[in-house]
Structures are given as C-alpha cells and as structure tokens.
Amino acid sequence: MQQSLDSIKNPQTTKTQDSAHTSMLKNLLSGIFFEPLLSDFRIIFERDPAARNWLEVVFCYPGLHALCLHRLAHWLDGRGVGFIPRFISHLGRFLTGIEIHPSAEIGQGVFIDHGMGVVIGETAIIGDYTLIYQGVTLGGTGKETGKRHPTVGKNAVIGAGAKVLGNLQIGDRVRIGAGSIVLQNIPSDCTVVGVPGRIISRNESANLSPLEHGKLPDVEATVIRSLLSRIEQLEKQLQTLRQELGVETRLIASVQERRD
Secondary structure: OOOHHHHOHHHHHHHHHOOOOOOOOHHHHHHOHHHHHHHHHHHHHOOOOOOOOHHHHHHHHHHHHHHHHHHHHHHHHOOOOOOOOHHHHHHHHHHOOOOOOOOOEEEEOOOOOOOOEEEOOOOOOOOOEEEEEEOOEEOOOOOOOOOOOOOOOOOOEEEOOEEOOOEEEEEEEEEEEEEEEEEEEOOOOEEEEOOOOOOEOOOOOOOOOHHHOOOOOOHHHHHHHHHHHHHHHHHHHHHHHHHHHHHHHHHHHHHHHOOO
C-alpha cells in the first residue's frame, strides 16, 4: 500500500526504476550476454568435425554448457551479487567437469573441447577464439593477491594437459603443446613445448589452422638425428683412417723385411 502511494506521489522515481530494470534485461539479452554465446555456438561447427547438428551441440557439448553458465555467473559477479555466481560455477563444475571462476574474463568464440579437468582461475583472461583442450589449467603459483593468473591472447591453442601458471602474458596465436608447463611470458606467434615450456618456433607469417596443433616441430628429435648423422660420418672417417693406417703398417713391415 505504501509503495503504491509512493509511486503515485513520485511517478518519476517509478519510471526510473522501471527503466533501470528494462536496461538490465536488455543488457542481459543483447550483445553483453547473447552475442558471445552465439559466437561460442558457431565456433564449434568450425573447429569440431564431430559436430553434426545444432541439437547435438546444444545438449551434448559440456564446453558450451560451461561457458553458458560462466557467462551468467560472470554477469552477476560483475554486478556485485554474492554467493549465487560461485554456486553457478560450482554447479557447472559438477555438471561438466570444467571449473571456471565467475570473475574470469573469457572472450567470444572460445571453444573448450571435451573439457574434463579444465580449471580457469579468478583473474585469468582469455582472448577471442582461443581453443582449449581437456586437462588445461590456467592457475596461480601461490597465495599472492591481485592479478595472479595468466592472460591469454586471441586465437591461441592450449593443448591437452597443459599448465599455464602465474601472472603471465601469452600472446596472440600462441600454440602450447600438450603436457607443457608454461612459467614465463610468451610473445605472439610462438610455439611452446616441454617442462618447463620452451619456445621452439617463432613464425609470424604462418597461417596455421588451430586444429593442426599436433604438427609441432620436434627440436629434440632434430638435434638427435643430426647427432646420429654426425656419428655415422665420424665412424666412416675412422674406418677409412684405420684402413689407410693398416696399409701403411703393412708397407713398413714389408720394407723392413727386405732390409733384413
């Protein structure tokens, strides 16, 4: 009753509140929330040859489910809502096996393939059209406060089981091999493999498909092959020297026999 009287006395206040609620709903259903989800949905058909129809993608892709729940949790978290965003995050982890903190910032068109065991920390930032495989961790290295999780650029590929730890800057179009542990900043257009992760390739002109992340250069194998080739050459040279030395030894022996 009192609210009705207040609304009659202050119609301008009522209009302001209504417009605020309307604006909030528009933001929720417009580009802030809906457009990134649409990009997440479309990118699956571009990057997963197993995606056959939209019904299968909507109901059977845990990566998409985790991103949908995260975007809702992130939207609520950004407006200071307590408990509910973390509960949505926990629910998403229970349903999909993917744990994303509500405060993490994820760009549009991100594809989490399979996704089981993926962990994305509170201050992590992921650029547009990044491809993440199962078992990936974007985590911290201790109990430090502030920005303590990685920032990943656009069009990056993070292979299965890779760990990126600490407040690192991962550039655009970086490829991180499966099982790698990255502990240092990585510039754009690099390929990283190993424990700890090492830059093994810098190719700014390459226009590689994100799905070809398995075609990583094997620097160690190249070095081993070159060493084996060098050993073979040295063995041939040694064999030649032995043969020449044997010939010289026989000649000396024959000369000595003649003198005797």
